[in-house]
Amino acid sequence: MLNPISQTLKSPLRKKQASLALLFLSPWIIGFIVFGIYPMVMSFYYSLCRYDVLRIPQFIGWLNYQELIFDDPYFWQSIWNTLYFTAFRTPLSIIGSLLLAVLVNSALRGMRIFRTIYFVPSIVTGVALSVLWMWMLNPQYGLVNNALAFFGIPGPLWLQSPDWSKPAMVLMNLWSIGGGRMLVFLAALQSIPNSLYESVDIDGGGWWHKFYYITIPMLSPVIFLWTILDVIFSLQVFTEAYVMTKGGPLNSTLFYNLYLYFKAFDDYSMGYASAMAWILLIITLLITLIQFRLGKRWVHYN
Amino acid sequence: MLKNLLKKAAFSFLTIVTFWFLFGYSPSKKIPDDGKKHIQLWIITGQKEEIPYSVRMFNTVQDSIVIDLTAIPWQEHEKKILTAILSGNPPDLVSQFIPVAQWAARLALTPIDDFIQTDQFDTTVFFPALWQEMKWKGQTFALPWKTASYAFFYNNGLFKEAGLDPSKPPKTWSDVIEYSKKLVRRDEQGRLEQMGFIADYGVLPGHGDMPTSILIAWQLGAQFLSADGSKVSITNAATVKGLEWVVNFNRSYDTKELSAFISGFGYAEQHAFLSNKVAMMCLQNTFIEHINLYRPNMDYTVCPIPSFEGSTTVSSSGSWWLGIPRGARHSKSAWEFMKFAVGEKTQIEESLEMEEPLFPANHLAANDPAFIKDEKTRVFVKQMELSHSPAVVPLTHGVFWREYTMARERAVRGLQTPLEALEQAEKQVQLELDKAVRYDNYVRREIRFESRSNNFSN
Numbered sequence: 001m002l003n004p005i006s007q008t009l010k011s012p013l014r015k016k017q018a019s020l021a022l023l024f025l026s027p028w029i030i031g032f033i034v035f036g037i038y039p040m041v042m043s044f045y046y047s048l049c050r051y052d053v054l055r056i057p058q059f060i061g062w063l064n065y066q067e068l069i070f071d072d073p074y075f076w077q078s079i080w081n082t083l084y085f086t087a088f089r090t091p092l093s094i095i096g097s098l099l100l101a102v103l104v105n106s107a108l109r110g111m112r113i114f115r116t117i118y119f120v121p122s123i124v125t126g127v128a129l130s131v132l133w134m135w136m137l138n139p140q141y142g143l144v145n146n147a148l149a150f151f152g153i154p155g156p157l158w159l160q161s162p163d164w165s166k167p168a169m170v171l172m173n174l175w176s177i178g179g180g181r182m183l184v185f186l187a188a189l190q191s192i193p194n195s196l197y198e199s200v201d202i203d204g205g206g207w208w209h210k211f212y213y214i215t216i217p218m219l220s221p222v223i224f225l226w227t228i229l230d231v232i233f234s235l236q237v238f239t240e241a242y243v244m245t246k247g248g249p250l251n252s253t254l255f256y257n258l259y260l261y262f263k264a265f266d267d268y269s270m271g272y273a274s275a276m277a278w279i280l281l282i283i284t285l286l287i288t289l290i291q292f293r294l295g296k297r298w299v300h301y302n
Numbered sequence: 303m304l305k306n307l308l309k310k311a312a313f314s315f316l317t318i319v320t321f322w323f324l325f326g327y328s329p330s331k332k333i334p335d336d337g338k339k340h341i342q343l344w345i346i347t348g349q350k351e352e353i354p355y356s357v358r359m360f361n362t363v364q365d366s367i368v369i370d371l372t373a374i375p376w377q378e379h380e381k382k383i384l385t386a387i388l389s390g391n392p393p394d395l396v397s398q399f400i401p402v403a404q405w406a407a408r409l410a411l412t413p414i415d416d417f418i419q420t421d422q423f424d425t426t427v428f429f430p431a432l433w434q435e436m437k438w439k440g441q442t443f444a445l446p447w448k449t450a451s452y453a454f455f456y457n458n459g460l461f462k463e464a465g466l467d468p469s470k471p472p473k474t475w476s477d478v479i480e481y482s483k484k485l486v487r488r489d490e491q492g493r494l495e496q497m498g499f500i501a502d503y504g505v506l507p508g509h510g511d512m513p514t515s516i517l518i519a520w521q522l523g524a525q526f527l528s529a530d531g532s533k534v535s536i537t538n539a540a541t542v543k544g545l546e547w548v549v550n551f552n553r554s555y556d557t558k559e560l561s562a563f564i565s566g567f568g569y570a571e572q573h574a575f576l577s578n579k580v581a582m583m584c585l586q587n588t589f590i591e592h593i594n595l596y597r598p599n600m601d602y603t604v605c606p607i608p609s610f611e612g613s614t615t616v617s618s619s620g621s622w623w624l625g626i627p628r629g630a631r632h633s634k635s636a637w638e639f640m641k642f643a644v645g646e647k648t649q650i651e652e653s654l655e656m657e658e659p660l661f662p663a664n665h666l667a668a669n670d671p672a673f674i675k676d677e678k679t680r681v682f683v684k685q686m687e688l689s690h691s692p693a694v695v696p697l698t699h700g701v702f703w704r705e706y707t708m709a710r711e712r713a714v715r716g717l718q719t720p721l722e723a724l725e726q727a728e729k730q731v732q733l734e735l736d737k738a739v740r741y742d743n744y745v746r747r748e749i750r751f752e753s754r755s756n757n758f759s760n
């Protein structure tokens with residue numbers, strides 16, 4: 001028996017259409033092969049080599065992976081830093097922006113101004129944001145510590161302290177990404193039909209029941225999407241640490257991608273860096289798979 | 303039929319354009335047809351773009367070669383040059399400051415020994431620290447162009463306030479401790495307001511300066527690499543002692559207090575030395591221009607870096623160099639410019655007119671009365687003669703300095719003793735060096751094999 005595709009291709013009209021389709025798709029297909037598939041294949045090959053861009057690669061098998069896992073203390077430290085960052089940033093950013101969305105969803109006067117104000121930080125780009133927060137978090141002259149001092153709290157050293165540098169970065173991230181997510185949650189909130197809330201009123205439920213039994217389940221696909229995306233973004237954290245701390249103090253902000261960058265573009269150990277990239281891909285895939293498994297339990301699609 | 307033809311034509315056109323964009327396109331260098339040789343020179347720019355004196359002069363004093371200058375931004379320089387070499391379309395000449403040996407080991411540069419021999423070029427005109435940086439595996443790959451060195455700065459005003467005599471510079475490290483005690487000032491709440499000397503300036507990113515601990519290590523004769531280049535030594539007695547001195551010096555302050563104080567340092571007028579926050583510092587000669595710009599009436603002195611009793615002062619000078627990338631087309635003409643650029647007269651004029659004056663690499667030029675116009679310059683030139691190159695482990699230069707900086711941080715914060723911290727650093731650097739050496743040996747073997755089978759002669 002012939003399969004349906006070859007059958008359809010038999011007709012001359014179909015053939016013509018198929019080649020036309022290919023023609024129109026070709027910019028994407030060529031782009032995908034040249035800038036997507038080819039670099040991935042090559043980076044996998046280089047991950048099995050010593051390679052510094054200018055010289056020929058030396059094939060060394062799995063040695064890069066072996067060194068990373070067994071001999072490189074910074075590799076494990078960077079994994080720990082990155083997971084720490086992800087574990088705090090993802091839930092806090094989702095809870096924070098969800099609450100913000102609920103707040104700005106209320107029909108008060110001038111609410112549009114508040115929405116704008118909360119949204120503005122998400123327009124600021126990474127480097128500018130980092131430089132701004134370097135001064136915000138300055139232990140002596142920074143706004144944050146001065147505000148804390150006003151309430152009589154001695155502020156920490158933030159970026160100069162190995163214990164506070166990661167929380168400092170989570171904090172500035174919440175400020176910068178909260179607004180954008182708030183907007184998405186807000187749109188989702190406004191698409192929840194009022195009749196559902198009315199049914200809670202009829203059953204005699206309060207605001208908590210509305211929030212817990214209507215809002216959360218109705219928003220769960222959006223929350224799920226952001227959980228997945230945010231974990232992926234968090235695992236790739238780079239700019240803040242590169243601009244503000246270069247991985248210090250005491251390697252407390254040496255995130256995975258920052259270490260990868262140092263290996264690739266300071267030391268030109270491209271093979272080693274490629275191996276790191278593949279390990280990150282596997283970690284990301286694993287975490288995402290687990291999330292999809294768990295997601296089945298709590299995500300409600302209408 | 304015609305329609306079909308048109309379609310086919312359109313398809314081929316699209317395909318060709320796509321492939322041309324992807325693989326064939328290279329920005330063509332517009333070389334004017336004036337019968338002269340055009341040399342591409344890539345230099346790194348700072349904040350201001352200035353055409354170096356040597357380039358301007360070279361283009362006017364002779365008529366057969368033209369230097370086409372391209373200024374590449376600071377952040378991108380290394381990647382840009384490496385990609386250019388890789389694409390087979392490199393400039394004829396580059397100016398860089400990262401260890402020559404590392405570039406040479408990567409086969410990024412063309413050896414210039416033949417030129418030196420043919421022209422009987424005198425290589426003893428350079429400062430020794432700079433010249434030894436230019437070699438790798440017995441071959442020479444570049445000429446030193448410009449440099450900078452460190453000396454000891456102190457604030458005369460703060461000295462007087464503290465009851466010290468500004469005409470008596472600290473000569474030994476014990477003097478520095480002594481003076482520092484008198485120069486510390488705190489506000490009513492007991493917060494640090496002013497320090498005498500700062501030993502670990504550079505712990506913070508963006509403030510990277512030569513660590514005092516390394517200067518001390520050199521003064522005590524530290525050797526970081528074995529003669530054959532295979533063994534790293536960071537736990538030698540001199541280096542350990544250097545770090546111990548810094549750790550002990552910092553003991554008189556609380557780590558947290560010190561971190562908070564340093565975090566208030568800024569740039570320009572807010573620089574720790576200019577804003578009276580630190581009274582004594584090891585700084586580079588370019589800093590004089592910085593002071594002229596931001597605090598022109600400041601009263602300060604430049605003196606040699608202190609040493610221990612019985613040891614001599616040292617400084618650190620890395621070289622900006624000129625080299626010919628692998629695959630460059632006009633190496634002979636590029637060499638003509640290199641010779642011109644490091645000539646005595648060119649070097650003096652060039653240094654004098656620079657925005658942030660670097661030093662001539664040619665020590666005849668640096669010692670010329672036309673260059674030494676004041677006492678401060680004299681001190682710096684003397685420091686230059688006693689300089690060490692920071693490229694102590696050139697093959698793994700980046701790893702060495704990263705590991706050393708982290709070890710120092712661990713020791714200063716009291717997580718490890720200086721010896722433990724340096725042991726950890728040594729282990730990591732050795733690991734990387736072994737890898738680099740193995741890779742280098744492999745590449746050399748392969749190239750030799752290839753050239754034998756292709757019957758190449760070099």
